[in-house]
Amino acid sequence: VGLHTETRLLRKSLLATGVMIAGFVLGFPIPLAALVGAAILLISRRIEPESVFREIDLSLLVFFGGLFIVTGAIESVGLSGQIFTFARPLAERGIAALSLVAVVLSNLISNVPAVLLFRPYIPDFPQPAQAWLTLAMSTTLAGNLTLLGSVANLIVAEIAYRRNVNLSFTEYLKAGPIITLFSLALGILWLMWVF
Structure with a gap:
């Protein structure tokens, strides 16, 4: 070959x-x-633009835009502040705790909106650089936990569906949590060693 x-x-x-x-x-x-x-x-x-436009999945694009609208709404009504007030004592306990909060939030609203919700609060952390790196690592890897954890997962599931492969939520759970927990553990250990 x-x-x-x-x-x-x-x-x-x-x-x-x-x-x-x-x-x-x-x-x-x-x-x-x-x-x-x-x-x-x-x-x-x-590449001709038309060939690129044919590959665009409008429903996923609208969904992704909707995530940012919901994230903006959560910020504008003050809900993100309330969520963070509740989660802050845990999140400020260190790399593992912040990773846990980020994983949960990433799988509730997806990883990119989760980062946007954290953005205003990270500069006030005792070690902002450590918090940013922890957030980057944990939200990226958290996207692997469930099918809804990352828009990339949804894109893959949509493409698979078009090719007659059903990648359901429960089917995804057969691999997602194992891979996520292992990679998160390694990421947390690495950041603890670095800091």
Whole structure:
């Protein structure tokens, strides 16, 4: 079996990655460096827009937008403050406790909205850098716990369904919790060692 390679795309991707890393190293704002890298790939593409648009799943896009609307509503009515007031004593106890709170929240509202709800409160933590890294690690890995934990999981389930593979919530639970608990334990141990 031969390996199919896209040499031209590989070169463009390496160039874009190199420009982006150079931007990071030279002190450019991270969003600007990332946008320049993405722009290189977008401007130099040879794919017809119509073929890309056909692959967009509108229902998932609307769902994802809805998550951000709900997150904004939770913030604007003050519910996020109340949730955080309740969870803060536990979350400030350290890496493992913050990870637990993040895992629960990530699986209630998905991992990206969970990070957005934490955002205003992390700077007030005793060690904000540690809290940000813990939040990044735990919300990313928490997305693997249940099918609803991450929008990426829903995208995979939707694509599988279109190909006649039913990836149900209970089917996902056969692997998700084991993988999540193992990877979270390793992540927590690693961050405890680093800090």
